[in-house]
Amino acid sequence: MDLISIKRKYRNIRNTIISLALIFSLLLIILVLNEVYKKTLIVKTSTQYARQIENIKQIAIQQEQIKAEEARKEKLPELTETGKQNIKNIYKSETKRVFLTFDDGPSKNVTASILDILKQENVKASFFVLGSRVELYPDIIKREYDEGHFIASHGYSHIYSQLYSSPQSVLDEYNKSLVAIRNAIGEQEYNPHLFRFPGGYSGGKYALVKQEAATLLEQNGIMHVDWNALTSDAAGSKTTEQFLAELDKTVKQHTSVVVLMHDAGTKQATADALPQIIAYFRDRGFEFKNFYDVFK
Numbered sequence: 001m002d003l004i005s006i007k008r009k010y011r012n013i014r015n016t017i018i019s020l021a022l023i024f025s026l027l028l029i030i031l032v033l034n035e036v037y038k039k040t041l042i043v044k045t046s047t048q049y050a051r052q053i054e055n056i057k058q059i060a061i062q063q064e065q066i067k068a069e070e071a072r073k074e075k076l077p078e079l080t081e082t083g084k085q086n087i088k089n090i091y092k093s094e095t096k097r098v099f100l101t102f103d104d105g106p107s108k109n110v111t112a113s114i115l116d117i118l119k120q121e122n123v124k125a126s127f128f129v130l131g132s133r134v135e136l137y138p139d140i141i142k143r144e145y146d147e148g149h150f151i152a153s154h155g156y157s158h159i160y161s162q163l164y165s166s167p168q169s170v171l172d173e174y175n176k177s178l179v180a181i182r183n184a185i186g187e188q189e190y191n192p193h194l195f196r197f198p199g200g201y202s203g204g205k206y207a208l209v210k211q212e213a214a215t216l217l218e219q220n221g222i223m224h225v226d227w228n229a230l231t232s233d234a235a236g237s238k239t240t241e242q243f244l245a246e247l248d249k250t251v252k253q254h255t256s257v258v259v260l261m262h263d264a265g266t267k268q269a270t271a272d273a274l275p276q277i278i279a280y281f282r283d284r285g286f287e288f289k290n291f292y293d294v295f296k
């Protein structure tokens with residue numbers, strides 16, 4: 001082989017190597033670029049996904065908050081003109097209805113038993129609570145509230161000489177009991193706008209003070225309600241039979257019945273009789289209501 005042909009051969013080999021190297025490098029670049037592109041795409045897509053999931057979560061949280069706020073508002077009684085009229089006409093109704101009401105609570109054991117029975121029977125009742133007792137058992141008031149019962153005020157002390165010393169004193173006791181109720185249920189906007197005079201509204205030694213107090217209360221957006229039927233669990237009756245006999249005597253032909261009962265600590269007999277009291281009304285076609293139904 002002469003020198004020229006050796007050189008040519010060498011050049012050919014060199015060119016081939018350079019070409020191969022170039023092709024290889026190109027391939028490598030394409031491969032690397034492809035990988036980079038894929039990675040960027042994945043990162044981009046996953047960021048988008050994460051953002052979308054975050055958005056959906058936020059919307060769900062907002063919807064939950066709106067729902068919770070609606071449920072909270074639903075449990076805040078509002079005193080409208082219709083509500084006022086409904087309270088004034090509480091003993092009138094075209095269809096049979098009954099309001100089970102419990103005064104003088106809460107008490108630790110009796111109120112808890114009553115709540116258990118109401119839950120079993122799926123009945124909503126109304127509790128006219130004493131502020132001084134609410135401070136002792138706030139958890140029971142919270143349970144009453146959470147389980148859909150209506151919590152109204154029966155004043156703070158239940159000591160007639162204090163409570164009925166003046167109309168202002170009645171309003172003061174209402175407000176004091178309201179503070180206790182609000183703290184117990186953790187709801188500072190709650191106001192039942194409803195009071196029950198200890199001993200009842202009409203008559204007695206303090207009749208005049210009560211009459212003036214009723215006007216003062218109404219000026220402050222507070223209505224009052226008594227009862228038109230009772231078990232006499234605070235005056236003589238002790239057994240379920242006696243409670244039912246007393247009910248029969250007082251329910252008479254009423255279509256709209258407000259029953260007075262008590263859930264003070266000494267009223268275990270009331271809790272014991274409650275399933276039969278509920279059955280009494282159910283058997284006679286009464287629908288159970290509480291004061292939420294009246295304020296609507």
Ligand SMILES: [Zn+2]
Nearest residue numbers: 103104198199
């Ligand atoms: Zn009472």
